[in-house]
Amino acid sequence: MTPRRVLQAMHIYLHKTRIYHFPQNGLPAALLKISCLRFCTAIQNDPTKSTKRPENRILLNNLSFLGVDIKMARKRQPGVLRRETTNEKGLVQFLRNKGADHKTIASIISRYPRAITRSICHLEERWQLWRNIFKVDSDIIKIVERSPESYFRSSDNENLEKNINFLCSLGLTAKDLHRMFTTAPRTFSNSLELNKQMVEFLQELCVCLGGDDPNDFVKRIITKNVYILIRSTKRVKSNIEFLKESLKLTNDTILKLLQGQGADLLDLSNHYITVNFNNAAKKLRLLDCTDEEIRKFFTTYPPGLYVSSDNLSNKIDCLLEDTICIEQILKSPRVLECSVATLKSRLNKLAKVRYNFEDQGISILEYSRKRFEAKLEKLNEEL
DNA sequence: TACACCGGGGTCTGCCATGGCT
């Protein structure tokens, strides 16, 4: 390449990557430097005319030395091991500077080998974007260690920045964003377009259901269910259809449900939610509940559809084995939020103080641990 | 003061398929 060609190519690159549109006064020297480095990385990593190359021996040696599980890496992204140019040394240095230890770094590369193809500039830029959300490096390291793919899968930092701006524009607070980055980091590797699609779908849904504030509706759903943006609209759509039909809900009820306890239901696979509903309904019918009572049960207690039907059935049986009847469970379904183990242990303890569920109700079972222990102590004193 | 009611909080990746690019 002649110097003139290089300059031309770089010109095109800067336009293509929209670096010229950076919203600052002109292009700062540091940024220009980053752009040049990115350009160099881009042309170095150009896989043009790649035929199936053999694995890069030097790279394999480097990775082995770092303690990377080569077998795992090969299984996950074999193409990376054949690359001539990689940046494993830069990545290691970078992560080490951020506080990651050897073992963590090896595990990250083993699980998401493509991480070693990211340039230092890319890594630094992405980190800075994350640092706008997190106070300390160690918080980010924890997430990268937990889910290297979520962090490294996208090479598009600009898209990440746009996603952050987009979610802010929906009225989500810094705290909401922090929670999303922590819990569902994949959201920020989604294309902006995909995230917009889900938001628009939810806004339209709100309008269809007769809601008068689509923006607030979306905000509420996202804060109630931070995973919503990593689900497909297809899944969310079919779950809403299912809820509408099987629970025979009015538009108003479904609006309330989705903004409250029912938001989590949108995560489930349509098959799972259907099987769960059918099995649980069967169980309740055997206990002489009417269809109307069953629908009311799930409407007032949507988590009943989230928990596996076996687990739900075990909890009900556990309560019925005591002196509790199904009517009481239908009246206070939240007792089913306790694990079977907690229920059993509480039922035992209450039997010892001769607690009468018929007179005193069953809501004592859903107390927090602290409150339950305090209440139990009192009951013991009264004996 | 005790309790019912209810909202909030933690938590979630690793794999496969596919379309686009070079």
Next chain:
DNA sequence: AGCCATGGCAGACCCCGGTGTA
């Protein structure tokens, strides 16, 4: 043809405590 980026899927709760009210 091979690789990359990205979409989508399966998987499957439990606990705490604030607050209004009787």
